[in-house]
Amino acid sequence: MTVQIPFDNSYARLGPGFYTKQLPEPVRAPRLIAFNQSLAALLQVGTGDLQEMAEIFGGNQTPQGAEPLAQAYAGHQFGNYNPQLGDGRALLLGEVLGTDGKRYDIQLKGAGRTAYSRQGDGRAWLGPVLREYVVSEAMHALGVPTTRALAAVATGETVWREGGLPGAVLTRVASSHLRVGTFQLFAARGEIEALKTLTTYAIARHYPQAQGPMGLLRAVRDAQAGLIAAWMSVGFIHGVMNTDNCAISGETIDYGPCAFMDAYSAEQVFSSIDRMGRYAYSNQPSIAVWNLAQLATALIQQLDEPQAAVEEATAIIHAMPSLIEAEWLRLFRRKIGLSAVMSGDLELVSDLLQRMAEGRADFTNTFRALSDGGAREEFDDPTVYDVWHAQWMQRRANEHGSEALMQRCNPVYIPRNHRIEEMISAAVSGDFSLFERLNRVLATPFSAQEGESDLRRSPASNEVVRATFCGT
Template identity: 50%
Template structure:
């Protein structure tokens, strides 16, 4: 691994220093031929990085093959419940935390890679990533950010020049992503398996300092994570986002969305919607996401019990009380959000929402289009929906406010696949046009009409894959 040719980029190693038990010093694999596919210039500027330099001499930083002097890249260790089964040692099998960037405003942000090669946590994997899934994460994470949903951000996707074996040989790629941190529920589970209470305390102290400085205590930290995740999942549900793999190692302590593998947005409204090719039982279906989040937080509570109280019985009581706040917080966030989508208060909207969602499911209505076009749709052509809409209009909703919360453009599944297929052939224009639409989701533009249209009838059943 080389040294980056600029003295202006500094990568801190706070995680590696404070939590060496959860970090394995490692290096990205060399890449035979780096080629920049997409760079998030506005995000680079937010981080104090020069986009022109990143496109040139800084390309090695984006792939991990050249890092600033003094940086300590590490693979992070964590555990996780995967589809309900506990795996005590997962970790960054194909990823690296290069270090922490300090933004001009003083905030720390992790610079983290996916697809940078095998690490000691790789198990049977090859440590590689391919172009399609990395571009998917770039598009969807930036769309989520534009929708105001807390998320990791995508800084760049770089082709490596390596050929990666999947179903067929594919071009390899590295995603450079940015996060408030990569601490997960699985990080606490990993620390908990060691039986080292001091490690748990240091991890909790690190999490409080990075994310929840007002928590004041370890029980306060757990309550803060419960609140952050309740708000996050409510926002997912409001925009029709389906994460796809809500394992505990994919739930952050910060409350950011992480790991866009088998993810998608709803087309027709259906609580049973599953887009992950490996979710055979529907554990992570759209409608199950709030319950799964609560279950994951219970696993966090179990890992934190030794530091919640000296007495185990009291620790359990503290955890149960804090976890009990999840449903209240989630319901409040979701109710307020649904009210806003209908231009009403949460109280006024509640009975209408209770009627509307079963109707949308029955009619197979496009979730995003329904809310965006509702103020301008006079007749739906369906007796039940028209009756519902008449009662909604009688409440005099704020339709201008609705347009500020109901997006025109989301990463519609057929458009994402179209863009990724073109990118596989070397054509990045469809990706660029899609990004232009979804990063300005509320600004309706006539020339982008196809990006607002529902999936064509022949699109069929949609499945996404984790890319490993």
Template identity: 50%
Template sequence: MNSMNIDLGLTFDNSYARNLEGFYATCPGAKASSPELVKLNTSLANSIGLSNHDSAQLAEVFSGSQAPIGASPLAQVYAGHQFGGFSPQLGDGRALLLGEVLDEGGKRVDVQLKGSGRTPFSRGGDGKAVLGAVLREYILSEAMYALNIPTTRALAVVTTGEQIMRTQLLPGAVLTRVASSHIRVGTFQFFASRGEQDKVKQLADYAIERHYPQLKSSQQVYLDFLCAVCDKQAELVARWLLVGFVHGVMNTDNMTISGETIDYGPCAFMDDYDPKAVFSSIDRDGRYSYNNQPVLAQWNLARLAETLLPLISDDEEEAVAKATEAVTKFWEVYQGYWLTGMREKLGISTEEEGDLALCEQLLESMSGQEVDFTLLFRQLANDLETSSLESKSAEEINLESTSCESDKLFNDADKFIQWKKLWIARLSLDDQAKEKLSLPERVAMMNAANPMYIPRNHQVERAIEAAEQRADYEPFENLLTVLETPFTLQSGSEGYTKSAPKSFGPYTTFCGT
């Protein structure tokens, strides 16, 4: 089959390849022995203008075997701090950017293959991916999208017909993902570490044009660019923590300039709340634990700031001072996003000085109690709704009854019960606002912020096991269907709200796509 015959109907406009020569290596994907399309995200495909849904042709393209008309396949180069240690050259070792697509509204997105074979940056690896890791990223990224968290998205899964050796032989597969771009903090680091400041400027100008065009007229455009990226990342990480997500490998090469979640390797959602939760098999010191994620995000942004210093000011001392101020503000901005989200999760519609302490006290009451993070917030809304049937205002709410279901999620609920008194008092204060919420409106606010369904680790593993061992994709499809509407009760889906059984044991994830 000749690549000239494969027209996906996509409108390619490959600005990265056109404008950033020297920032990548052109290369083809590997020829798959027997590619088969096993999943196409039809709604996403339609949104980017993919009109050719012929499964055989899509399998050829999305396995990397053939490039579609208009594509310009390339592997991007970048560096990165990995668990604190700097690697001066990384790059797409198993990924291939097919090109950029303009959808009907003119929005530009990258279409990238992951697992399509060796590139000049593979560093001895085979450049391949296995089916389980591909399905994991598909499930997790689409779940994040449904949770309204900025993320790369999954377009397709293709099996290659190969068996790939990891710890054992596993089915080979390729993921096609879509992103606003794949420019990373590590992309800037690659050129800055080589003293190629002209290329750092070239990359910054490109990133500003693509992601932050509103900054182009600024008198301090590169400083404002740094601040804009800090803001995006502050919001992103706050959203992660609000749903109990642990990325697991927040290296600088896994932080995008666009502010999207990328590279779902050893990631997971918490079942029980644990501020020190770690799922990655290689994160032995907890560097990227749940509670440490905002700290490491700020650290990564400091590394970005270092690459931009010569652009921020010719005076080194002035540049350092301005960049330091920008990065220092990250924590305040992050905390603002997190607190706003927590207010929504707790049904609080106004702002009071003690709100941060109230939210932190709730987490303290949960720590060490094996409390399901997702269920607790949803149960608080349910308890509030139950009480609202007999109450006209927050002052009349009584959540001290033994029938209060949220208490039953704790091993010892004493601290939590005391916290609830403070929460009800805060809701009463909220009722004094000029445009106060009714109790049903307050419950609706909470349910819109607190998902019922997340990709529970045991459910993800069940879907992967069925697909890898029996080529059975029904658990995968069923899980995806539930996760598409995470905030809405779905009849017959009660099993998807439950924590893993004790027999599931401690959960560990691995990087090995």
């Protein structure tokens, strides 16, 4: 075997209560669609011939040093607690230490049935695999903490959903796959020693400066607060912010029915399963606080003086909304070219967003156009923008270099929903050119690229994507 992966598997050493070990299910005809060479270099993953790479990242061959396992966890799904979830279609191959000194999980997603699959087939079809590959790598380029994509492999098999669809496997990379739901599993079962082991492990792996369970809670709070603000700043809607999709590392994880807004709306929902708008764009901060409260409830179970811990945890949680707002304002202040902090900035940003909602202005294009004088054209009624523009110019009177600041903070390109759907349709027919093009352009999202202006365009009325789907 010429593909070498320097595994060092700490999670596997925690014990069988945390996972179920098993091998991936082989696929019929694996074919490598994409391989992330720069990420492979970071992970110190040596490459081999294309067929061998397809066999490994399709699940047909287990590389030396791997210890494939499906992780166990529970979680709240749309507010309802499920005591047994776990990796139903994913297997953690193992961990590596990157050239940056950090530890990373390497996981196959779509690798077949596991002990936690319930009624599922454990497979993934091509569309969600390509979506997660493109969107997660785009998020990384945008500077938003995220899991990443190392490889995508077509399986040569049919996956059955509403009909037959081409199968695929994604190789996902994360700082870890520890979730709020991982802690909930052991707390709900009353397995206190396992909960303590998990807490100690999480602190050592992610937040070595944290002191005890409440220190971990505070660290997760800060990481999640920064993540949510970052999502909001690029118009991203996760779509399924269940506690089993909330990584304690503060990374974006589980790109299911996710989407980026086109026209701005605080109430925007894309997920086809979010019928009540629980995870709408503007609800994401409050849901992050709710998720943190579930983590606190789990962590407290291991403490000898739970009442004192409840008081401390309550204070930690109650501080989260203001942390999110402060980071949100810092990011949006920069998006409108303001580096100095002044009173009234929150109202100035909020007023722009309200006018964008009224004028059906494109979120990404409006903010980018502030630096070149074209923002007015994004509004259905440009006069809606004019009043705000006058106030903004007055506020910017003493700012220097604001155009350059805005260009550094406001992307030219995002993974627009209609382009993602177009990419998937083409790939199902065997054409991966748009997939490759999106990956190339989105790798440098803050710079206009020659010949790529169509990727900046808002969708035409017949291109608007109104619902996105999980794909499971």
